[in-house]
Amino acid sequence: MGGTTLYSIGELSRRTGLSVKTIRFYSDANVVAPTCRTPAGYRLYDLDALLRLELVRTLRELGIDLPTIQQVLDRERSVAEVASAHADALDVQIRTLQLRRSVLRAAARFGSSPKETKLMHKLTRLSGEERHRLIDDFIDRTFGAESADPSAAMVRAATPDLPDDPSTDQVAAWVGIAEMIGDEYFRARMRRVAGHQSHQLTLDIETDAGDELVGFTRQRLAEARSAGIDPLSDEAAPVVDDLVRRFAEAFGRAPDAEFRDWMAQQFELAHDPRVDEYWRLVWTVNDWQVIPNLIPVYTWLIQALRRDR
Template identity: 80%
Template sequence: MNSATLYSIGELSRRTGLSVRTIRFSSDSEVVAPTERTPAGYRLYDLDALQRLELVRTLRELGIDLTAIRRVLNRELSVAEVASAHADAVDVQIRMLQLRRSVLRATARSGSSPQETRLMHRLTQLSGEERRRLIDDFIDGVFGEESTDPDAVAMVRSATPDLPDDPSTDQVAAWVELAGLMRDEDFRDCLRRTAGHQAHRRTLDIETEAGGELMAFTRPGPAKVPLRRA
């Protein structure tokens, strides 16, 4: 091959905008191997290597890892396949960042303690499936007895909320409060007694023990924004 068609690492660096160190790393990692070497051992690259390096730079700037890039260059995966997979991963990252932003805003607004902040962060990190499982476990634990009115259980299940992909500060706060209630054994016991009253068709008014306890747990406080229905 005519040496005039080959590029040194320095020339590749000028043409691609990549540092010499990055090009050398790509070469050592066999992402873009040198075409040949000079008698003195210096690496030389042809036009194909230049184009491959430009593709590497583009994919790296898009956040794609070297393992995936190597598979693209080896024609094991297409650029479209890698782009689709990484777009899905970016969607997940965006959603987690949105949740993190909402937690930070809720913490700043409410002046939450370190313990409350950790709980809020942990609860909002749950996946949609994990949040659904938390609610299902609560419903099964409270309304799972045979004496419970099945219509009432179905109504509760149909009304269970979930966090939207980009929740507001109020929605995060409401979800954390809901999760706290679902973990509260006193609240669960109160709902079990309430469900027993309803299952036996007994009137549940505010003067009864179960009705009074339920109102005490759910008495309105500051205005809350409802969560999205599942």
């Protein structure tokens, strides 16, 4: 062998950090064959074998399988090519693990039942393309396939896009959206409300009530929301009773249950609590900043008017 330095399997183990058993396995699998053997049959390895073993150890620690490593050693594939492919594969695994972590945190935080946890897991496992297809199908079934209606364009422009590493709130919001869009009753409500919102139509009740009363109403409702008053609580009653009285006077009617129901119906033409909840969930999934003056204040009033029902 001339001046070539040869290493015993024990020396190779000390230099590479691999066990003798592992080196013997690689040798038997012909991944790194011995350079030669002693008269007694002991394996000897040269510097090239040492370098090959160090490369094998590095690639194995990075999670690359032996058949692929063999292709690298045989120069059938480059290290760069293999590294790129495995990095892409790891990206997929990382995204999967991140989603699983988010589902588990959401289940723990919201006290989800086994059924709810299973649903969350199923919905978050969908690919981004599959999630977009769900929303596209919802829009097509709500407004008609390939609709040119501005309402459809408005909803489509705000397609919820769950990130790769969602927060627990984003997971819960996405599940809420998925449950909503499968409901035909909700689609009908979205169709009605989105039409008013996209065309920025003024409600008849606003026109007939006048700017002064409408401005006062918006201010009172905004104050109630800011104060954290639940529209279904007793604390909301004085606010609602006062507004009902003012509107009844403006329309020359009695502020009774029938009038309250009529008021709710008028505001529901453009402001539906379920539809507003959909938009809130979309903001959460997309991590958009909530702009207070864009939050429909009439939703609070509708819920308060419907309290007895």
